[in-house]
Amino acid sequence: MKVLIIEDEKTLAFEMEKFLRKAFYLCDLSHSYKQGVEKLEMNQYDYVLIDLGLPDGDGFDLLIKAKKSNPDAAYIILTARGKLEDRVAGLDMGADDYLAKPFFLPELHSRMQAIARRKFKVTEELIPLGNFNIDLQKRFVFFGEEQIELSRKEFDLLSYLLLHKNRVLTRIQLSEHIWGNFVDDDYDSNYIDAHIKNIRKKLNIYAPTEWLETVRGVGYRIKK
Amino acid sequence: MKLSTKLTLFITGSKLAIVGLFILLFPFLIAQIASNYTNFSLRNQQKKVIQNINSKGIDTYLEGEESYGSYTMLKDEYIALETAAPNLRLDTIRDTRRIVDQDTLAYRVLSFTFTQNKKNYLLEIGKTTASINLYNDALQRFALYVLIILIALSIVIDLVFTRQLIKPLGQIIKLRLANTRFPFKKKQVYIKTSTQDFKYLDHSLISLMDQINEAFEKEREFTANASHEFMTPISILQNKMENLLTEESASETVQEHIVDMMKTLERLKKISRSLLLISRIENEQFSKHEQVVPEKLFDEIVEEIGHRLEEKNIRIDVALKHYKTLDRMNHDLLFQLFYNLINNAIKFNKENGYIQITDSIEGNLYLIAVTDSGQGIKAEEIPHIFDRFKKTGHAENAGYGLGLAIVKSIGSYLKLTIKVSSTEQEGTSFVIGFNNNI
Numbered sequence: 001m002k003v004l005i006i007e008d009e010k011t012l013a014f015e016m017e018k019f020l021r022k023a024f025y026l027c028d029l030s031h032s033y034k035q036g037v038e039k040l041e042m043n044q045y046d047y048v049l050i051d052l053g054l055p056d057g058d059g060f061d062l063l064i065k066a067k068k069s070n071p072d073a074a075y076i077i078l079t080a081r082g083k084l085e086d087r088v089a090g091l092d093m094g095a096d097d098y099l100a101k102p103f104f105l106p107e108l109h110s111r112m113q114a115i116a117r118r119k120f121k122v123t124e125e126l127i128p129l130g131n132f133n134i135d136l137q138k139r140f141v142f143f144g145e146e147q148i149e150l151s152r153k154e155f156d157l158l159s160y161l162l163l164h165k166n167r168v169l170t171r172i173q174l175s176e177h178i179w180g181n182f183v184d185d186d187y188d189s190n191y192i193d194a195h196i197k198n199i200r201k202k203l204n205i206y207a208p209t210e211w212l213e214t215v216r217g218v219g220y221r222i223k224k
Numbered sequence: 225m226k227l228s229t230k231l232t233l234f235i236t237g238s239k240l241a242i243v244g245l246f247i248l249l250f251p252f253l254i255a256q257i258a259s260n261y262t263n264f265s266l267r268n269q270q271k272k273v274i275q276n277i278n279s280k281g282i283d284t285y286l287e288g289e290e291s292y293g294s295y296t297m298l299k300d301e302y303i304a305l306e307t308a309a310p311n312l313r314l315d316t317i318r319d320t321r322r323i324v325d326q327d328t329l330a331y332r333v334l335s336f337t338f339t340q341n342k343k344n345y346l347l348e349i350g351k352t353t354a355s356i357n358l359y360n361d362a363l364q365r366f367a368l369y370v371l372i373i374l375i376a377l378s379i380v381i382d383l384v385f386t387r388q389l390i391k392p393l394g395q396i397i398k399l400r401l402a403n404t405r406f407p408f409k410k411k412q413v414y415i416k417t418s419t420q421d422f423k424y425l426d427h428s429l430i431s432l433m434d435q436i437n438e439a440f441e442k443e444r445e446f447t448a449n450a451s452h453e454f455m456t457p458i459s460i461l462q463n464k465m466e467n468l469l470t471e472e473s474a475s476e477t478v479q480e481h482i483v484d485m486m487k488t489l490e491r492l493k494k495i496s497r498s499l500l501l502i503s504r505i506e507n508e509q510f511s512k513h514e515q516v517v518p519e520k521l522f523d524e525i526v527e528e529i530g531h532r533l534e535e536k537n538i539r540i541d542v543a544l545k546h547y548k549t550l551d552r553m554n555h556d557l558l559f560q561l562f563y564n565l566i567n568n569a570i571k572f573n574k575e576n577g578y579i580q581i582t583d584s585i586e587g588n589l590y591l592i593a594v595t596d597s598g599q600g601i602k603a604e605e606i607p608h609i610f611d612r613f614k615k616t617g618h619a620e621n622a623g624y625g626l627g628l629a630i631v632k633s634i635g636s637y638l639k640l641t642i643k644v645s646s647t648e649q650e651g652t653s654f655v656i657g658f659n660n661n662i
Contacts, residue, residue, distance in 0.1 A: 009456055015463035022470065080455035085509070102459035102493055105466045153531075167470065170483055172490050179528070191531045217480035218469070 002026045003047040003112075006036040006062065007078065008054050016049070019105040033057025040066045045073045047112055050095075052079035052086060063093050074115040076108070104173045106164050113163060127162065129222070131207035134162060143206040153178055154199050157192070161212070161222045170219040196220060228390055235382045239375050246371060254360045254367075259332075262356045263317050266334040269349050273303070274338065282340045299324050300355045302331075308346035312337055322350055332356060392417035392426070400429045406440075408433045448503040451496040458493050462486065491624070498626040502612075505557065505633045512638065516553045518544055518592060522581055525563050532570050533579075540566070542581040548590055550658055553638060561634045562594065564627040565654050569596035571623070572652070589641065589657040600648040609644065 003025045007013040010031055017027040028043065030036040033056045040048070048066055052059035063075060077090040080101040087098045096115045099108060117137075126133035126142065133142040139155050141148045150158065160177050161169060171192045178192075196212070203209045213221045276284055282305075285292040291306035302324055314335040322331045331350035338345055395415050404410075412430045417423055468474060469482050504510070522542045526533075533540055550558070569579045577597040584591050601609060605616040610632040615625040631654075635642045641657035 009460065011460045012456070012463060015460065015467055018467050019463070019470075080452060080459070101455045102462045105463055152527075168479075170469070170486060172486055173466070191535075194531050194535065215479075217476070218483050 001046045001116075002028065002043070003049065004028045004030065004036070004039055004043070004045045004073075005049045006030050006033075006039075006054070006059075007049070007051040008032060009051070016105065016108065020109070023109055033059075033062055036062055037065060040069045045070055047076065047115075048073045049076050049078055049108075052077060052081060052090075060089060060093060063090070063095060067094055074112070074119055076111060076115070078103075104176055106160075106167070106169060106173055107177055110160060110163050110177070129162060129224070130209060130211045132203065134159065136162075141203075143203075146206070148202060148206065150199065150202060154195055154202075157195050158199055161220060165222045165224045168215045168218050168221045174219065192220075227393065228387060231386045231390070232383055235386065236379055239379055243371060243375050247368065250364055250367065251360070254364055255357060258356050258360060262332055262351055263334075266317060266332070266349050266351065269303070270334055270336055270347060273305075273347060273349070277338075277340060282345070295324055299327060299329060300352050302348075302350045304346075304348040304350075306346055308337055308344045310344045312344060312346065314346065319353060324350075330354070389419065392419060392422040396422065396426050396429065400426070400433070404433075406436070408437055444503055444506050447499050448507065451500040451503065454492070454496040455500075458489060458496065461489055462493070465489070495624050495626065498624065498630060499612075501560075502626070502630055502633045505630075505637045508637065510554045510557055510637070512552050512554055514553050514555050516550045516555050516558050518548060518550065518583065521555070521558060521562065525559060525566055529563065529566055529570070532567070536570060536573060537576050538570055538573050539576075539578045540581070541578060544581065544583045544592070546583050546585060546590065548583070548658075550590075557634045557638060561631050561640075561656070562592075564631050565594045565656075568627060569594055569598060569652070572596070572598040574598065586657075589659060591655050591657050593653055593655045595651060595653040597651045600650055600652055601644070601646040602648060603646075606644055606646065610642075 001024075003020055005013050005016050005027060007016070007029070008031050010029075013029045013031065017029060020027050025047075028039055028045070030039050033054045036050070036054075048070060050059050050063055050066070054062070059077065059079070063077070066073070066075065075095040075097075077086070077095045077098045078101060079086055079098075087100075090098050096119070097111045099111065126135050128134075131143065132148075134140070135142070136159050139159075141150055141155070141158070156178050157174060160174065171190070174192045178195075196214075200209050200212065211223050213223055215221055273285075285305050291304065293302065293304045295302035302322070314337045317332060317334045319330065319332050321328055322333065323329075330353045332353055333348055333350040336347045338347065392415050399415070400412070412433065414430070415422070415426045417426070465482050465486050469479055469486075474482070519542070522544070526540060526542065566579060566581075573579070573596050579597075580593070580595045582593050582595070584593070601616060608614050609616055610628045611625075612629040613625040614629075615623075632642065634640075635656070639659060641655075641659070643655040643657070644652065645655075646652040
């Protein structure tokens with residue numbers, strides 16, 4: 001999968017590239033509107049990540065241009081402006097998703113995966129996880145034929161860890177995914193622990209959950 | 225009291241005082257004038273008689289006799305001329321009594337002696353004192369009527385004029401002070417007046433309003449820009465740390481350090497986001513045209529915050545009984561407002577405490593109260609709890625002190641009333657009032 005990252009903040013672009021490369025994406029970087037247009041004319045991409053605040057041109061403008069040369073790509077708008085109108089305008093102009101900076105890299109990755117599922121109509125079968133099977137689309141956890149009730153947040157947490165299997169996710173990364181980036185006055189929430197405890201409790205009735213690891217001092221990981 | 229009322233009262237009062245004074249003094253003045261006039265006319269008559277005597281001789285009157293006397297039909301006036309003792313010298317006007325044809329009457333009498341043909345004569349001209357004051361009453365009454373008409377006319381003129389004169393002041397008060405709410409968004413137009421003072425006042429007020437607007441605008445811009453500018457460096461740091469965390473070379477200790485740094489960065493991020501949210505609210509970047517059903521809203525909040533309640537075993541009781549739909553609201557902002565209040569109610573609550581959500585109607589306000597059984601707020605701290613970065617109360621996780629600042633800016637943006645009452649060690653109640661939603 002080829003990704004074009006159009007971001008004028010070079011360090012940021014580089015960090016995104018580093019992360020996505022590990023997840024086996026091929027990344028191209030451009031640091032300006034002009035460069036972005038050139039790259040888009042020359043290559044075909046699966047994903048285009050556009051920063052709205054480019055120094056030499058309007059990001060929305062670039063989106064419209066890009067959609068002409070790369071009609072099949074998935075577009076994600078990145079912005080530090082975080083304005084509601086930007087989000088609405090971006091989605092109206094045909095962007096597939098929108099992320100407000102700062103965002104966590106696993107979040108970016110999972111949004112890309114979600115678009116892929118939606119766009120390419122990937123109807124995944126049940127994903128095996130230990131002795132359980134997970135249906136990400138219908139949001140079910142099965143033990144054999146039996147369906148296990150998880151709360152909405154518990155399922156979100158489990159599927160997010162599953163999408164990033166073998167990667168440690170910190171409590172903060174998990175919190176932001178589950179509670180979104182809506183403004184909260186707390187800085188040390190251990191509520192993730194409570195949810196993990198509940199998930200383990202509910203699943204342990206059926207089978208051991210040793211695949212759901214606690215990484216001391218860091219966070220959690222699903223090992224497969 | 226309004227200036228126009230004061231002026232009206234003053235003008236009317238002062239004129240009435242003048243009229244009163246005039247009425248009191250009038251009889252004396254009229255009497256004085258009548259008396260002076262009488263003296264003057266007596267002297268005139270004396271002059272005429274003496275002229276007659278000088279030109280025609282004394283016998284014109286005496287006709288050979290010793291004395292001469294004449295009086296009008298009703299004895300109002302008389303004149304007498306007679307020989308007098310040779311050394312008598314008189315030239316007086318005085319009030320005295322005279323017997324005229326058997327009637328004793330009070331007269332004002334001019335007595336004057338003169339020598340004619342080597343003989344001393346006494347001329348007396350008299351006028352009854354009653355006749356002197358004969359026209360006083362009528363004159364007084366007439367003058368009074370004229371005076372009242374004039375005064376009434378001048379009061380009316382004064383009032384109309386002063387009203388016209390201070391009209392710009394009323395406009396200034398109405399336009400600049402009474403009907404304006406900060407921030408002053410409407411373009412201000414100078415009031416038309418030729419009075420220098422009002423012009424000065426109006427211009428000064430407008431320039432003050434502009435200055436306030438400008439200062440506020442700058443602060444707003446600064447908050448928005450600063451928190452926005454923080455986002456890019458925070459992004460870079462955050463993503464760098466994330467990548468660092470996944471480096472295989474990173475030992476467990478290093479990983480733990482990175483997570484600690486991420487936590488600190490998270491704090492910075494949340495502060496910036498909170499400030500950005502406040503500035504976005506102040507910049508009116510949220511729609512105000514949504515309908516919100518409180519029951520649903522609290523269901524959502526309780527679902528979102530439920531795990532925190534469980535942790536402290538706090539019971540939440542949503543007992544809304546009015547089944548309202550709130551118009552012209554913003555769902556996300558109201559969510560944030562009540563989320564912050566309930567979050568505080570949990571944070572500052574005791575183990576096994578409770579939170580109550582109740583509603584009521586008071587006048588044209590629909591009220592929703594969030595009441596907790598927490599540690600309460602000291603009375604002297606209540607006025608400051610909505611200030612940014614103000615931390616009061618004690619909790620393990622007190623936050624940054626922006627939660628209530630957000631509540632306040634949402635409240636003023638959505639035009640809600642917010643009231644706080646609290647008893648230390650018993651609990652706190654926040655009451656949010658929605659107008660025009662009855």
